[in-house]
Amino acid sequence: MLTVRDLVTTYGKIEALKGVSLQVREGSITCVLGPNGAGKTTLMMTIAGVLRPRKGTIAFRGEPIAALAPHAIVARGVALVPENRLVFPRMTVLENLHAGAYQRKDPYENDLEKIFARFPRLKERASQDAGTLSGGEQQMLAVARALMSRPKLLLMDEPSLGLAPLVVEEIFRTIAELHRDGTSILLVEQNAHMALKVAQHFYLIEQGRVTFSGDPGSLAEDELIRRAYLGSARA
Amino acid sequence: MIDFLQNTLDGLALGASYALLALGFTLIFGVLRRANLAYGPAIMFGCYCATWAYLKTGLGLLALALIAMVGSMLAGVYVERLCFAPHRKGAAAAAMVASFALWMQFEELATLALPRHLYAFPALYEGGPLSLGRLGLRIESLVMLVAAILVGTALWGILYRSRFGTAVRAVIDSPAAAELSGINVSAVSLRVFALASAIGGLTGFLIVSGNEQVTPMLGMWSTLKGMLAMMLGGLGSLPGAIAGGVALGLIEAHSQWYLGPQLRDFIAYLLLFILLAFRPPWMNTRSAY
Amino acid sequence: MDEYAIGVLTNIGLFSFVALSAWLLLVAGELSFGQQAFFGVGAYAAGICTTMLGWPLPLAALAAMALGAAAAALVGLPTLRLRGLYFAMATLAAAEMLRILFELFHWQIALGDDRIGPDGTQGFRGIRWMFERGIEPLDFLAIVWILLVGVVVIFLRIENSRLGATVRALGHDPELARSAGIDVDRLKLGVVAAGGALAALGGALFAHHNTYIEPRNFDIMLGVHSLAYGLIGGLGTVFGPLLGVALDIGVLEATRSLQGYRMIVFGGLVAVLLVFRPRGLLDERAVHWIKSRL
Amino acid sequence: MRLTLLIFLFISAPVLAQRTEADLKCNYSGKDFIYDCIIRLSRGGEPLSGAQVSVGADMPSMPMAHNLKPVKARPGKKPGEYAARLDLEMPGEWTLKLRLAGPVRDLLIVHYNFTESGTAPRK
Numbered sequence: 001m002l003t004v005r006d007l008v009t010t011y012g013k014i015e016a017l018k019g020v021s022l023q024v025r026e027g028s029i030t031c032v033l034g035p036n037g038a039g040k041t042t043l044m045m046t047i048a049g050v051l052r053p054r055k056g057t058i059a060f061r062g063e064p065i066a067a068l069a070p071h072a073i074v075a076r077g078v079a080l081v082p083e084n085r086l087v088f089p090r091m092t093v094l095e096n097l098h099a100g101a102y103q104r105k106d107p108y109e110n111d112l113e114k115i116f117a118r119f120p121r122l123k124e125r126a127s128q129d130a131g132t133l134s135g136g137e138q139q140m141l142a143v144a145r146a147l148m149s150r151p152k153l154l155l156m157d158e159p160s161l162g163l164a165p166l167v168v169e170e171i172f173r174t175i176a177e178l179h180r181d182g183t184s185i186l187l188v189e190q191n192a193h194m195a196l197k198v199a200q201h202f203y204l205i206e207q208g209r210v211t212f213s214g215d216p217g218s219l220a221e222d223e224l225i226r227r228a229y230l231g232s233a234r235a
Numbered sequence: 236m237i238d239f240l241q242n243t244l245d246g247l248a249l250g251a252s253y254a255l256l257a258l259g260f261t262l263i264f265g266v267l268r269r270a271n272l273a274y275g276p277a278i279m280f281g282c283y284c285a286t287w288a289y290l291k292t293g294l295g296l297l298a299l300a301l302i303a304m305v306g307s308m309l310a311g312v313y314v315e316r317l318c319f320a321p322h323r324k325g326a327a328a329a330a331m332v333a334s335f336a337l338w339m340q341f342e343e344l345a346t347l348a349l350p351r352h353l354y355a356f357p358a359l360y361e362g363g364p365l366s367l368g369r370l371g372l373r374i375e376s377l378v379m380l381v382a383a384i385l386v387g388t389a390l391w392g393i394l395y396r397s398r399f400g401t402a403v404r405a406v407i408d409s410p411a412a413a414e415l416s417g418i419n420v421s422a423v424s425l426r427v428f429a430l431a432s433a434i435g436g437l438t439g440f441l442i443v444s445g446n447e448q449v450t451p452m453l454g455m456w457s458t459l460k461g462m463l464a465m466m467l468g469g470l471g472s473l474p475g476a477i478a479g480g481v482a483l484g485l486i487e488a489h490s491q492w493y494l495g496p497q498l499r500d501f502i503a504y505l506l507l508f509i510l511l512a513f514r515p516p517w518m519n520t521r522s523a524y
Numbered sequence: 525m526d527e528y529a530i531g532v533l534t535n536i537g538l539f540s541f542v543a544l545s546a547w548l549l550l551v552a553g554e555l556s557f558g559q560q561a562f563f564g565v566g567a568y569a570a571g572i573c574t575t576m577l578g579w580p581l582p583l584a585a586l587a588a589m590a591l592g593a594a595a596a597a598l599v600g601l602p603t604l605r606l607r608g609l610y611f612a613m614a615t616l617a618a619a620e621m622l623r624i625l626f627e628l629f630h631w632q633i634a635l636g637d638d639r640i641g642p643d644g645t646q647g648f649r650g651i652r653w654m655f656e657r658g659i660e661p662l663d664f665l666a667i668v669w670i671l672l673v674g675v676v677v678i679f680l681r682i683e684n685s686r687l688g689a690t691v692r693a694l695g696h697d698p699e700l701a702r703s704a705g706i707d708v709d710r711l712k713l714g715v716v717a718a719g720g721a722l723a724a725l726g727g728a729l730f731a732h733h734n735t736y737i738e739p740r741n742f743d744i745m746l747g748v749h750s751l752a753y754g755l756i757g758g759l760g761t762v763f764g765p766l767l768g769v770a771l772d773i774g775v776l777e778a779t780r781s782l783q784g785y786r787m788i789v790f791g792g793l794v795a796v797l798l799v800f801r802p803r804g805l806l807d808e809r810a811v812h813w814i815k816s817r818l
Numbered sequence: 819m820r821l822t823l824l825i826f827l828f829i830s831a832p833v834l835a836q837r838t839e840a841d842l843k844c845n846y847s848g849k850d851f852i853y854d855c856i857i858r859l860s861r862g863g864e865p866l867s868g869a870q871v872s873v874g875a876d877m878p879s880m881p882m883a884h885n886l887k888p889v890k891a892r893p894g895k896k897p898g899e900y901a902a903r904l905d906l907e908m909p910g911e912w913t914l915k916l917r918l919a920g921p922v923r924d925l926l927i928v929h930y931n932f933t934e935s936g937t938a939p940r941k
Contacts (some may be wrong), residue, residue, distance in 0.1 A: 048415060074417030086412040087406050099405040102398060103417040149417050270609050272748070317795045326802030327608065328555055332752045333795040341790035346908055347785070350850075352933065455744070466613050501624045504617040511614040512602035527872060527917070528887045535882035638837075655925050730882070736913065736927040740878035749880065777885055 002047070002078075007056035009039075009046045016042040018208040019056065024153065025225040029175065029185045031199035033192050039208040040188040041083050044157045047186075048080035048129045049073040057100055062155065075103050079151035083158050085142040089131030093122055096130050096141055097154055100148030108148065118177065138165035143174065153184045160191045172198055241370050242488045248376030250484020251383035255438040256461030257468060257476035258390065262431040265407035265471055266424045269327055273314045273334040275458030276341035277432055278439035279451065281307030283345045283437035285440060286354050286449050296357060296444065303443075306434035310341065311432025315425055338454065345451050352450060359444035382441055386434055389479055393430075394473070403427055407471075466507055530661045534733055536766075536773050537668035539753070541726025542746065543549045543765035544675065545719035547754030553695035555608070558599065558615030559723045561622035562592040564742030566644060566724025567731035568626065574653035574732070576633055576641055581653055585728045592724020593717040597620070600716035601702040604709050607698070619747055626739035647738030654732040668729055672766075675722065679762035691715060756794055758806025767806060824825040838866060840916050840926045846902065851908060853932055857891055857916065865898025869922055873902045874915040881913075888917070909933050 002024040009017040016039045024030045034040050047053045047058055049070040052107065058066045065073050070080075084137040088096050101108045116123035119140045125133060130141055139159055146154060156175070164182050179185060179198065189195040196202065196216045204212035256275075263271045284306030285299040294302070318333035360374035394400035405413040406423050414420050439457065443449045460483065468479020483503060491499040525533075542563045542758055549556045566588040573584030597615035603614040633749045642648040682688045694711055702708045731737050749772070750765075757768030776786055801807055806814075844855035857873070859866040867912050871891040877884045884907065891900035906912060916926040 050411075050414070070414040070421070071417045071419040074415070079417075080415050082412075082415055086409060086415065087410040088412055090408050091401075091404055095401055095404070098398070098401045099413065099418065100416045102402050102405070105420075145416060264609075270612075317799070321799040322802060326798075328550060328751075329756055329798040329802035331555065332755045333798045335748050335752055336791040336794035336798075338791075339787045343785070343787035343791070347788075350909065352909055359645055459744070462613060463617075466610075471607065497624055497627055499623055504620045504624075508602075508614055508617040508621065511606060511617070514605070527874075528885070531874065531888070532885045539882045649927060652925065654843055658923075734876075734881065734915075735925055738878060741881045743879050745880050747881070773883055773885065807823070 001061060002186065003057075003059045004043075004047065005057050005059075007043070007046060007058065008054045009042050009051050015054075016208055017046065017053070017056075020054075020205065020208065020210055022203050022210060022213065024184055025201070027179075027182055027184055028103050028200045029179050029187060029198050031187045031195040031202040031206060033189065033195065033202060034205035038205045040205055041157055042208075043205070044080060044082075044155050044186075044188055047073075048069055048078065048082075048155060052081075058091065061158050064223050071103060074149050074151075077150070077152035077157065079146035079153075080155040081139075081142045081146045081157065081159060083137075083161065085138045087113075087130040087133075087138050087141050087145070090129060092127050093130055093141055094126045095132070095179075096145050097148050100145035101150075108150075111148060111150065115147060118174070119144050136163050136170065139163060139167070139171060140174070143171075147178075147183075151183065153186065154178065155186050155188075157188045158190055159187075160189060160194065168194060237369055238492060243485065244370055244372055245376070246488030247481065248373070248379055248483035248484070249488055250481035251376075251379045252438060252480075253460050253464040253483045254383050254477040254480025255379075255386060255434060255441075257456050257464035257480040258473060259431040259434075259435040259438070260461040260465040261468075261471060261473055261476040262390075262427055262434075264465065265404065265473075266410075266420075266427045267319050267330075268410075268417070269319055269322075269330045269334075270462060271314060271319070271334050272331055272436060272458055273318070273337040273341065274311075274431075274461060275456065276338040276454035277310035277314055278307050278435040278457050279345060279449075279454035280310040281432075282356075282371070282435040282439040282443045282449050282453060283349060285443075286356055287348055288356070289357060290349075293453065296359065299357070299442045300437065304316055304433045304442040307436030307439060308429050308432045311435070312429050313337070315428040317338045318422070319428070320421060338458070342451055342454055345454075354449050356443045356449050358447045358519055359441065375441070378443065379441050382437065383477070383480075383497075386437070390434075390473065399423075399426070410449065463503060463507055467510065502508045525662070527661060530665050532773065532777050532778065534665045534668055536769050537665070537672050538726055538730045538733060538771045539750070539773060540672055540766050541675070541729070542678075542723045542750045543757075543769050544762070545723040545726075545752040546747070547757070547759070547762075547765040548715060548719045548766075550751070550754050551589070551695050551759055552691050552712060553698060554712070554715075555612040556615040556716075556719070557612050557744065557751065558619035559719060559750050560678050560742045560744070560746035561599075561619035562596050562720040562723035563727040563730070563746065564622060564626060564737075564739070565607045565720075566592045566727025567656070567741070568629075568648065568673040569724065570728030571648050571651040571731040571737060572631075572641070575648075575651050575710045576635075581728075581732065584653075585725060588724045588728035592727070593721040596720020596723075597713060597717045599720075602712050604712060616705065616744065616747070619742075623739050623742055626742065640722075645739060647736055648731075651731050651735050651737070655735060664733060668733075671725065671729070673712035675725075676762050676766070683762060752794070755804050758799065758801075758804030758810065760803070760806045760808040760811035764804055764806045768804070837861070838918065838922060838924045838926060840928055842914065842928050842930055843855070844930060844932065846917055846932075847903070851906045851932070853904045853906065855902050855904055855930075856894055857902065858896075859898050859900065859916075859918070861922065866922060867893070867897040868920060869900075870919040871902070872917045872919075873899045873904065874917065875904060875906060875912045877910065888915075906932055927935065 006022045007017050007020045008015060032040055040055060042051065049068050057064055060076060060078055065076060088099060088108050097112060121137055122140055122144055130138065133141060159171050168191065175185060175211055176198050187195060199216060201215055203210050260274055281303040285303040288294055288302050289299055314334055314337050318337060319330050322330040359378060364371040364373045365377065380520050394404055402418045402423050405418055406420050407414065410420050439453065464480040464483045467482055468475030486503055486506060487499050490502040542559050545559045546556055569591045570584040570588040573579040573587050574581055599615065603611055606614055626693040627645050629642050630644050632639040632643060640650050690706050690711060693706065694708060698708050753768030753772060754765045757764035757766065839860045841858040842855055844853040847854050857871060859869060872888040873891055874888040875886045889904060891902035894901045897903045911929060911931045914928045914930055916928065918924040
């Protein structure tokens with residue numbers, strides 16, 4: 001579904017991604033782990049079109065999308081739930097959802113009902129300003145807004161960041177449900193333990209390079225977690 | 236007492252024109268986070284197009300109004316494409332100085348096309364003022380007030396009752412989130428810019444036909460008054476723009492009556508300076524360009 | 525050199541002072557639309573000192589600079605916390621207030637059979653200290669440029685000193701600067717005051733070059749032009765604003781053939797230039813590139 | 819640069835020159851912003867003839883940016899009269915600087931309102 005090959009993204013002279021390649025198969029949850037500053041968020045921002053890659057290609061269902069603007073990529077069915085959520089604080093929850101569906105031409109009323117069914121708390125707070133929601137609720141709203149654009153592939157950048165364990169449970173339950181309903185997900189996550197429970201495939205990124213990829217069982221979890229947080233063992 | 240009421244009435248009418256200007260400024264500021272110094276000159280350009288058309292063909296008021304709006308809109312889009320679209324991230328100073336450079340262009344273009352320092356413009360209404368008891372209200376002022384109310388409600392309707400409005404407010408609230416929600420931020424900004432310029436063109440037309448004359452100073456005047464009113468009402472808020480415009484109109488009308496024209500401007504600037512220095516709550520504290 | 529060339533070069537020199545002051549604030553991260561007011565304060569102060577109090581010009585210029593710095597600090601103090609457009613509009617309001625005060629300022633003393641001194645909108649005539657000393661336009665041009673070179677040398681020495689670095693740090697990110705232990709408020713006030721003094725020096729020289737000043741000389745156009753010169757020339761070096769002034773006034777003279785279309789061509793050029801170089805011709809990168817070549 | 823200049827800077831006694839009066843009348847030549855002006859100079863009531871007069875023009879707003887070529891005035895018909903043709907950039911109010919050389923050295927400022935149709939002196 002999504003093929004990324006030799007992606008190089010730079011901030012000025014600093015190479016944040018030094019040739020990253022990965023794949024997301026249709027209907028799967030693929031997870032990207034790695035220490036802070038490894039380039040995970042840069043990867044997501046590049047796929048979503050916010051950052052322009054210096055080299056390398058990104059193909060979504062065979063079509064190159066590296067040069068497209070974010071709104072064009074969303075139109076093709078790739079939606080990003082950004083790090084720190086990025087909701088519209090001074091607009092109501094309902095308006096946030098409407099904004100998410102802005103570029104859709106078809107009537108999306110029934111999608112709205114489905115979203116509210118999946119996130120009952122958002123229905124309660126529908127007419128409340130998004131800025132007044134709790135962290136967990138804002139995260140839900142960010143996911144819901146992304147879903148309003150009816151994505152085929154959902155990019156999630158550290159959804160559990162700064163949330164209470166109870167809320168993180170709820171987030172991952174939602175991710176599992178979305179997966180069951182057929183949405184492919186590319187998940188960047190700090191919480192390796194929770195992520196590995198839902199992912200079918202994962203990549204490990206350190207200093208802008210993929211250093212390991214495989215299925216959850218292929219590497220002992222404690223070894224994986226050590227490298228995910230502390231980086232590969234240096235000689 | 237009558238003077239007070241009469242001044243208040245005049246102040247409201249003047250405030251209506253300031254509110255319209257401030258609305259245009261705030262719309263542009265909302266989506267771009269930049270002040271457009273060429274906003275007034277774009278309006279002046281539109282009014283000069285209308286004046287030129289009037290001199291050459293003697294068209295009716297309605298046609299002239301349309302020409303003024305379209306002229307201002309075209310000038311506005313030209314400014315947006317050259318000064319604001321290329322400076323998406325950062326470079327706020329560059330965008331502002333670039334808009335100033337275009338201000339100079341518009342001003343020279345105007346004096347080239349119509350070199351005389353002052354041109355007559357057909358009056359909006361030939362008859363005398365409406366008399367409400369012992370107070371007089373010029374018809375042009377009434378039209379300006381009605382226009383301000385109509386434009387205000389129309390804007391409110393667009394922003395709060397239409398899909399495009401939701402997208403505009405999304406871009407105003409957070410451009411980054413809007414882009415990720417599938418909203419083409421630069422297209423929305425361009426359309427908002429055109430809308431704000433059209434409002435400006437209408438305002439310019441009403442001012443020019445109210446005064447029955449057009450001068451190149453209209454550019455500087457509307458930029459200054461528009462920004463002043465926008466800041467008074469709290470940067471970036473549309474209701475604030477209307478409130479700021481009306482407040483400025485009232486302040487100027489009264490201080491002109493009691494203190495004279497020079498002190499009128501002085502009071503307006505002093506008030507803004509004090510407000511900026513002591514930051515009342517409605518002045519949102521977001522650092523803004 | 526004929527009288528015309530001397531006139532143009534003197535004007536470029538005079539304008540550079542107020543462009544430098546706007547540039548200084550730009551480098552410190554602030555947009556000011558008000559430097560023209562301090563240029564005016566300098567002009568009036570120096571004019572009064574020489575014509576009405578009989579002081580020699582150097583003393584009058586120093587007094588003008590002190591007054592310019594004080595006026596700038598007076599404007600800067602209450603607006604210290606403001607950033608971006610808020611600060612720009614505050615300086616604009618303050619400058620317009622000062623201009624209106626100049627219009628209301630009447631103070632004349634009798635000298636011989638007529639009265640001299642500021643007379644509101646009628647302006648301030650007879651600032652003839654230079655003229656009466658038999659100082660020819662060429663000599664005055666030398667004075668202006670010697671002072672300007674002096675200021676530039678001071679700036680160059682500050683540029684690569686610690687003070688220069690802290691001002692630039694303030695310009696890029698005041699919060700970061702604050703967290704790095706820089707007293708942002710005091711530094712910003714200092715920069716604003718220095719800008720005021722610089723503009724005032726230019727004003728003092730302008731008053732004596734023109735022998736006549738009036739409030740309309742110090743309107744917003746002068747302020748926004750100074751800001752534009754500072755940015756167009758480039759934020760990377762003290763020569764930026766000088767380049768900006770020389771380009772505008774110099775080029776404008778050279779293109780006399782364009783006559784009516786000058787501003788249209790020049791305005792368009794400036795806008796396009798800023799698209800490609802938002803920090804001006806001689807921005808930080810260009811300066812590093814040049815330095816690496818020297 | 820003459821050394822004497824530096825000494826001059828510190829002498830503060832103003833030299834009281836007797837006042838020269840200037841009267842100006844300009845009319846529009848018909849071509850874009852070109853005006854023919856007659857300057858009448860007098861000192862203490864007597865017409866002042868034989869002076870070299872150069873006329874510079876500037877505008878009140880942006881005073882240092884309107885650099886027009888100073889024009890040498892030709893002696894006019896009557897004594898103390900001088901004629902000069904001014905090529906201005908645009909109509910409006912200009913500040914004219916009359917720089918006198920020769921028997922009398924002086925610098926006079928005259929305001930003049932150059933409009934499209936005719937002209938009218940301010941003040």
